[in-house]
Amino acid sequence: MFSSKKNVLETVALLKAHGITDIVLSPGSRNAPLLLSFAAEPFFTCHTVVDERSAGFYALGLIQGLQRPVAVCCTSGTALVNLGPAVAEAHYQELPLIVISADRSAAWIEQMDGQTLPQPGLFGSMVRASVQLPEIQSSEDHWHCNRLINEALNACTRRGCGPVHLNIPISEPLFEATVEVLPEVRTFTAHASSTLSDVSTYAAAFRNAQRPMIVVGQRLPKASPLNAILERFTHTHGTVVLAEHLSNAQTPCVVSGFDTILATPPDATLAPDLLLTLGGHLVSKRIRHFLRAHRPAQHWHLSPSDGSPDLYQSLTQVVQADPVVFLEQLLKALETAKTPVDPSYRERWNHLSHRWKVRLSETPLWKALPPSDLSLTGALLNAMPGGAVLCVGNSSSVRNIQCFELPKGVRVYCNRGTNGIEGTLSTACGLAATTSDPVWVLLGDLSFFYDLNALTLPLPSHLRIVVSNNGGGGIFHRLPGMPRSEDFHRHVTAAHPLEAGPWAEAAGIGYRKAEVTDLEATLGEWMQEPSVSARLLEVITDPEQGVLATQTYTSLFEF
Numbered sequence: 006m007f008s009s010k011k012n013v014l015e016t017v018a019l020l021k022a023h024g025i026t027d028i029v030l031s032p033g034s035r036n037a038p039l040l041l042s043f044a045a046e047p048f049f050t051c052h053t054v055v056d057e058r059s060a061g062f063y064a065l066g067l068i069q070g071l072q073r074p075v076a077v078c079c080t081s082g083t084a085l086v087n088l089g090p091a092v093a094e095a096h097y098q099e100l101p102l103i104v105i106s107a108d109r110s111a112a113w114i115e116q117m118d119g120q121t122l123p124q125p126g127l128f129g130s131m132v133r134a135s136v137q138l139p140e141i142q143s144s145e146d147h148w149h150c151n152r153l154i155n156e157a158l159n160a161c162t163r164r165g166c167g168p169v170h171l172n173i174p175i176s177e178p179l180f181e182a183t184v185e186v187l188p189e190v191r192t193f194t195a196h197a198s199s200t201l202s203d204v205s206t207y208a209a210a211f212r213n214a215q216r217p218m219i220v221v222g223q224r225l226p227k228a229s230p231l232n233a234i235l236e237r238f239t240h241t242h243g244t245v246v247l248a249e250h251l252s253n254a255q256t257p258c259v260v261s262g263f264d265t266i267l268a269t270p271p272d273a274t275l276a277p278d279l280l281l282t283l284g285g286h287l288v289s290k291r292i293r294h295f296l297r298a299h300r301p302a303q304h305w306h307l308s309p310s311d312g313s314p315d316l317y318q319s320l321t322q323v324v325q326a327d328p329v330v331f332l333e334q335l336l337k338a339l340e341t342a343k344t345p346v347d348p349s350y351r352e353r354w355n356h357l358s359h360r361w362k363v364r365l366s367e368t369p370l371w372k373a374l375p376p377s378d379l380s381l382t383g384a385l386l387n388a389m390p391g392g393a394v395l396c397v398g399n400s401s402s403v404r405n406i407q408c409f410e411l412p413k414g415v416r417v418y419c420n421r422g423t424n425g426i427e428g429t430l431s432t433a434c435g436l437a438a439t440t441s442d443p444v445w446v447l448l449g450d451l452s453f454f455y456d457l458n459a460l461t462l463p464l465p466s467h468l469r470i471v472v473s474n475n476g477g478g479g480i481f482h483r484l485p486g487m488p489r490s491e492d493f494h495r496h497v498t499a500a501h502p503l504e505a506g507p508w509a510e511a512a513g514i515g516y517r518k519a520e521v522t523d524l525e526a527t528l529g530e531w532m533q534e535p536s537v538s539a540r541l542l543e544v545i546t547d548p549e550q551g552v553l554a555t556q557t558y559t560s561l562f563e564f
């Protein structure tokens with residue numbers, strides 16, 4: 006049976022009509038009419054997560070895996086505030102998260118009634134739409150409610166993606182569930198056009214460029230022609246393509262070691278005169294400094310979303326379109342004129358990239374580094390099965406993976422929208438619910454302990470967690486000039502003696518502790534073999550060795 010509250014019925018029916026299959030539910034009484042109505046409709050897959058912070062990140066993992074919108078439903082008061090970090094991450098990673106919160110009726114807000122706070126508009130500019138549904142008393146209320154829900158659901162995937170918020174006042178009595186079938190509802194959709202009227206002026210400008218470069222930021226792994234397009238730009242049009250592992254653009258033409266290459270003070274002739282950017286955030290600081298110091302004459306940012314990020318202070322054009330569609334059309338336009346292209350710019354970058362790859366494969370390099378979180382990362386990437394999913398935590402983990410090549414077919418995920426350390430495990434659990442491929446998580450100890458609540462979630466047997474435990478925020482040891490005082494250890498790195506073992510045991514998952522110098526068998530066998538429960542490998546490292554390993558790594562690549 007479904008709730009008899011009309012705004013609840015309209016919401017549930019419209020989510021179904023818009024094809025939203027997965028709903029993350031956090032418990033509560035005010036939202037019980039919603040919870041019970043979602044659960045009553047077999048169309049929905051419902052996931053229960055108690056802690057709303059974790060629930061939000063779990064939903065982000067589902068979105069990353071399914072690549073379609075997912076809703077999270079919570080009760081009133083601080084429950085909603087706890088979704089804040091996931092909403093912010095969804096905003097900056099452009100993920101279609103639909104937040105549905107239950108509320109008291111507007112008359113009772115700020116009246117010292119229980120569990121209330123001003124919920125409408127709580128997420129400010131972090132959401133693409135924030136709607137306050139009416140409690141339906143008339144046919145006009147009904148039309149209004151339907152319109153607002155349609156608008157919000159359309160907004161989360163229109164012109165790129167992002168989070169939206171629906172706040173639903175539900176007055177008592179809460180538990181009248183007398184409705185047997187969901188109502189028929191009107192849907193309306195809104196599509197932004199992805200066709201471009203004319204790319205000939207772009208093609209003319211591209212032909213005039215001497216040093217064209219494409220930088221690809223974070224992107225979800227997608228079956229798309231992007232890789233083939235990038236190859237054609239490189240081979241036919243002398244274009245340099247820079248992309249980190251987070252771009253999931255694994256193709257031979259990509260220079261993924263550019264951050265290391267740029268560690269040697271770069272020659273200005275490596276800089277582009279025409280820069281095209283697409284995708285989300287980049288980790289490398291060096292590329293930002295390099296491109297700001299040597300500004301391209303033209304920078305075109307390709308994105309379906311609104312906004313004009315001028316990261317390199319040289320933006321000349323925002324192309325508001327699907328980047329793949331734009332690049333395909335640009336290629337077509339370029340290929341009608343057979344102007345010979347000077348390949349020397351691409352060849353110089355290729356030469357550096359080749360030297361990076363050769364040096365990496367010597368020894369192999371990770372074995373020659375001081376034992377540390379960095380050498381652990383090299384060992385892990387060396388052992389990872391191709392076709393696995395890799396979720397990396399922020400801080401050192403996301404940086405360290407960039408120092409090595411990625412095994413073929415590994416898809417990489419990270420909450421890099423706003424770099425929070427709080428939701429890595431919860432996101433990985435959400436992702437793991439969408440795939441039967443092995444899901445490996447690499448994260449630091451503070452990130453692990455921050456998201457301990459995730460250990461109460463269903464931890465599937467194909468989940469493998471690697472905690473790089475350097476006894477605190479190891480990244481802060483890398484900050485140049487930071488004194489190693491007592492206060493530094495206590496307050497900046499939050500040094501601690503904790504280990505993950507007891508928590509893994511309490512969660513009922515497999516646990517091993519290993520030395521970084523003796524990892525190969527554990528990574529190669531124990532982590533790979535099928536198991537009945539998830540497994541956690543903890544590797545204790547010394548943060549000062551981590552600093553030394555990074556310095557050693559950089560010194561090996563003086564180009």
Ligand SMILES: Cc1ncc(C[n+]2csc(CCOP(=O)(O)OP(=O)(O)O)c2C)c(N)n1
Pocket residue numbers: 398399400401402424425426427448449450451452453475477478479480481
């Ligand atoms: C929610 C949140 N709080 C604080 C920070 C600031 N911060 C950045 S890195 C870091 C330390 C992370 O430590 P750990 O997860 O152990 O990784 P390591 O630095 O050792 O690689 C902190 C606290 C953040 N990014 N996000």
